[in-house]
Amino acid sequence: MFQQVTLLLGLMVLGTQVWSIRYEFIDISKNLNYFVMSVEFAVFQYNEDNKDEYAYKLLRVRQSQRKRFSWMFLMDLEMGRTICKKHEEDIENCPLQEGQGEKKVRCTFLVDAIPMVTKFTLLNSTCIDK
Template sequence: MLRKVTLLLVLVVLGMQVWSIRYEFEDVSKNLSYFLMSMEFAIFRYNEDNIDEYAYKLLRVRRSQGKRFSWIYLMDLEMGRTVCKKHEEDIENCPLQKGPGEKKVRCTFLVDVLPFYTKFTLLNSTCVDK
């Protein structure tokens, strides 16, 4: 009986390792529709959660990856602080702050998408000032 339990446990552990290898992240196009929507969602959440009164906008996509066989996207973004407040309409066309107010951040976001419901969930975010 103990052998059967041990064998079953070993098979479960090996199966989980094979499963995790199969579902690693791979590069995806920065123009992929759900990646773009996930990126917009991540930037929106960053602006909402940030205590800064000014909005940040995308400067550069440093990494765009998707988890195989899922709708989870990993993105590494560089963003800059704008002169617009975060609840203004057109942040994309808002100029960046210059001089003492100039600030850039680099963030890594992990976003899960339920495409049939157009629902986005921020699983993780890590940001550092540049």
């Protein structure tokens, strides 16, 4: 009886450890191809969902992580408000607003990628003004 209880407890502890390892996020290179594409998607989606008429562009990637055994990316981004409208071409080369119009945001995005079909889904986003 004692051996069965010990075995059961051991399996429960092992199962918990495997589960927590499987679902944790790990740091990755900011230059990883699918991460870069996920960042571009997140910034695009932010601009689409934001009510501001001006586009925001990426200023800095503060954190880059991937969920272990998946293509789910967690990113902490800093973005700035540009002088360009949302749907203008080449927002990356658009200057930032200065003075009263200057605005920066810091956002955390969770993006799920399906690389084989180049599909991205924004699972969660949280942004704060800086």
